[in-house]
Amino acid sequence: MRFADAARPELADPSSRRTRRQAATRARARQAEATAGLPDWERLREAGAAIRDRTLRDLGAHLEALEASVTEEGGRVHWARDAAEARRIISRLLPGDTEAGLVRSDVTDEIGLEGGNAGPHTRAAVVGARFLVAETGTLVVTDPGESLTFPGTVVVVAGIEDTVPTWSDLEVLLQLLPRSEAGRRMHPAVSTRTGDLQLVLLDNGRTRALADETGRAALRCIHCSACRDVCPVYERTGARPYGPGRAGPIGAVLTPQLGGVEASLGASLPFASTLCGACADVCPVKIDIPGLLVHLRGEVVESRRRRPVPTPELLLMRGLAWSMGDERRYEQTLVRRARWAGLLARDGRIRRLPGLLGKWTDARDLPVPPRQSFRAWWRRRP
Amino acid sequence: MRIAVFITCWGDALFPGTGKAMVRLLERLGHEVTFEPAQTCCGQMHWTTGYRPEAISLARRFAEVFRDHELIVTPSASCAATVRTAYPRMDPALAGLRVYELTELLVDILGVTDVGASYPHRVTYHPTCHSVRALGLGDRPLRLLRAVRGLELAGLPAADECCGFGGAFAIKNADTSVAMVADKIAHIHETGADIVCATDDSCLAHIGGALSRLRSGVRAVHIAEILASEEGAGERAAAGTGGVPGRIAERMTRRVRRSEAR
Ligand code: SF4
Numbered sequence: 079m080r081f082a083d084a085a086r087p088e089l090a091d092p093s094s095r096r097t098r099r100q101a102a103t104r105a106r107a108r109q110a111e112a113t114a115g116l117p118d119w120e121r122l123r124e125a126g127a128a129i130r131d132r133t134l135r136d137l138g139a140h141l142e143a144l145e146a147s148v149t150e151e152g153g154r155v156h157w158a159r160d161a162a163e164a165r166r167i168i169s170r171l172l173p174g175d176t177e178a179g180l181v182r183s184d185v186t187d188e189i190g191l192e193g194g195n196a197g198p199h200t201r202a203a204v205v206g207a208r209f210l211v212a213e214t215g216t217l218v219v220t221d222p223g224e225s226l227t228f229p230g231t232v233v234v235v236a237g238i239e240d241t242v243p244t245w246s247d248l249e250v251l252l253q254l255l256p257r258s259e260a261g262r263r264m265h266p267a268v269s270t271r272t273g274d275l276q277l278v279l280l281d282n283g284r285t286r287a288l289a290d291e292t293g294r295a296a297l298r299c300i301h302c303s304a305c306r307d308v309c310p311v312y313e314r315t316g317a318r319p320y321g322p323g324r325a326g327p328i329g330a331v332l333t334p335q336l337g338g339v340e341a342s343l344g345a346s347l348p349f350a351s352t353l354c355g356a357c358a359d360v361c362p363v364k365i366d367i368p369g370l371l372v373h374l375r376g377e378v379v380e381s382r383r384r385r386p387v388p389t390p391e392l393l394l395m396r397g398l399a400w401s402m403g404d405e406r407r408y409e410q411t412l413v414r415r416a417r418w419a420g421l422l423a424r425d426g427r428i429r430r431l432p433g434l435l436g437k438w439t440d441a442r443d444l445p446v447p448p449r450q451s452f453r454a455w456w457r458r459r460p
Numbered sequence: 461m462r463i464a465v466f467i468t469c470w471g472d473a474l475f476p477g478t479g480k481a482m483v484r485l486l487e488r489l490g491h492e493v494t495f496e497p498a499q500t501c502c503g504q505m506h507w508t509t510g511y512r513p514e515a516i517s518l519a520r521r522f523a524e525v526f527r528d529h530e531l532i533v534t535p536s537a538s539c540a541a542t543v544r545t546a547y548p549r550m551d552p553a554l555a556g557l558r559v560y561e562l563t564e565l566l567v568d569i570l571g572v573t574d575v576g577a578s579y580p581h582r583v584t585y586h587p588t589c590h591s592v593r594a595l596g597l598g599d600r601p602l603r604l605l606r607a608v609r610g611l612e613l614a615g616l617p618a619a620d621e622c623c624g625f626g627g628a629f630a631i632k633n634a635d636t637s638v639a640m641v642a643d644k645i646a647h648i649h650e651t652g653a654d655i656v657c658a659t660d661d662s663c664l665a666h667i668g669g670a671l672s673r674l675r676s677g678v679r680a681v682h683i684a685e686i687l688a689s690e691e692g693a694g695e696r697a698a699a700g701t702g703g704v705p706g707r708i709a710e711r712m713t714r715r716v717r718r719s720e721a722r
Contacts, residue, residue: 081633082634082636085636086635089635217502248664256509291623304538310624311633327618350636351538352624352625353508372507372510375508376511395509396511399506399511399514402518404500412473430559437631440634441634441670442638442641442670442671443670444665452471452476452480453472455480
């Protein structure tokens with residue numbers, strides 16, 4: 079479904095809007111406080127972005143290193159091309175009626191895993207990884223992590239980009255993450271486990287996203303959800319209109335990147351933003367989310383241009399570009415537009431426009447364009 | 461100084477008053493203003509909506525038209541931001557055009573904060589996203605507004621939250637866009653201001669369009685109009701008519717006032 083259609087019922091729910099508004103206000107204040115107290119915050123962000131870029135540039139090599147370390151420690155790496163394959167692997171690793179606890183993460187959500195916490199009776203755990211340190215084959219979670227210490231099977235799920243080359247890289251990311259995520263200086267608990275891991279590494283469109291040099295930066299994401307907390311669109315619509323993937327600004331980037339821009343959700347998500355830039359301001363690894371959204375909008379439009387019948391929007395935008403390509407044509411357009419506007423106006427305002435632009439006048443008036451444009455005034459000036 | 465104005469396509473067509481006010485203001489401050497008649501649009505709308513080739517050819521055209529100008533000013537933070545931040549992405553050869561947003565030009569380049577304006581109203585200022593985040597205008601517009609005679613400045617709660625315009629967003633996600641402006645308007649009403657001003661006529665068309673539909677009574681006015689306003693402009697214009705009999709002078713004063721108010 080298109081974002082705009084899915085958003086409508088959410089907008090009509092005042093109580094969840096109020097809840098989100100309050101949560102957003104709190105999260106914004108917390109974040110601002112946690113980062114303002116850190117004079118080196120900007121430098122730390124730069125360092126985090128550089129680490130993530132370096133990792134993504136050579137991801138193949140880091141993944142090989144990760145696999146080697148995990149294997150050396152008695153574990154195994156399973157490669158999953160998509161969500162269905164990941165689920166198949168996991169059910170193979172958890173035989174029969176094994177009751178497994180779940181430590182959720184964005185990736186466990188992505189492949190559609192559900193379940194409760196690992197309790198005292200569970201014999202296995204599925205753990206969504208926060209990071210994986212390639213040099214030692216170590217799983218890192220930012221949860222109390224009881225499930226990491228018990229002797230049963232631990233199945234770890236992660237995206238291929240959740241790899242961190244070294245412990246010193248991890249140290250930087252662990253300074254960024256809690257400040258952005260919870261407005262805290264440190265995570266109350268960071269747990270690690272090395273050895274005996276069944277590690278499921280998920281691609282699910284990521285190698286395709288990596289191949290796009292501009293789009294690649296989105297995979298820097300360290301899942302802090304700060305962008306979502308500050309997003310004025312998310313605040314109004316909540317998570318549902320973003321579909322089954324990640325919600326908020328980074329979801330609007332990643333879902334079309336991973337799943338393509340042809341389907342209606344993927345084609346509408348890049349436009350589900352005002353490009354206000356609040357997300358880029360807070361992102362701890364400096365992802366230029368508005369820039370990536372504009373990049374993806376270009377992909378959407380390019381895919382539409384290939385259709386045999388042009389969309390009304392394409393015709394409108396082409397027509398505008400044509401008229402703006404020459405000042406005489408442009409002025410004729412201005413004159414013609416002013417004449418039409420004069421016909422549509424009532425009491426000095428336009429309350430109803432036809433076609434695509436009717437979406438504007440559904441709730442907003444438009445001023446009547448004055449009969450004299452700026453350029454006409456300038457010409458007649460003494 | 462010699463300053464070229466970029467009026468923007470939106471301003472040329474819908475809000476020529478803003479461009480006229482900007483010209484009036486800069487001339488009052490003793491500068492020479494030029495207008496390149498070949499200018500049309502910077503390409504922002506095409507660029508942010510995903511129409512890359514169209515945007516790039518408009519950008520090239522813009523660079524060609526303004527090639528020989530040292531100093532370019534525009535009454536739009538988002539158009540200035542497009543030239544300065546999006547152009548280099550479209551084509552590295554398009555980097556380096558010196559386009560300033562009006563308040564930025566006044567404070568940073570011309571070094572004035574008191575422009576001699578008078579505007580006896582209670583006003584609140586909405587910092588548009590591009591003015592805050594893309595250009596980093598900070599408190600420059602507020603410093604200019606504080607120096608305006610008679611202007612009572614009311615702080616806007618949650619000021620740096622987006623108004624919901626967002627170009628194509630206003631149409632493609634009209635419902636969410638309107639939900640956002642509804643909250644913005646609630647904050648504007650909290651201030652008790654009669655006027656909301658900003659550096660971008662695009663956002664102001666959205667905010668003002670909703671205010672108008674709601675018959676709120678609060679008006680959206682571009683900051684250039686405020687900075688260009690002078691004390692008793694109406695009376696002075698009439699006084700300048702010298703020996704014209706009283707009634708005609710009075711009628712002219714009224715007419716001037718009416719056009720000022722527009
Ligand atoms: S995009 Fe940046 S701000 Fe958003 S979740 Fe990822 S790391 Fe956090």
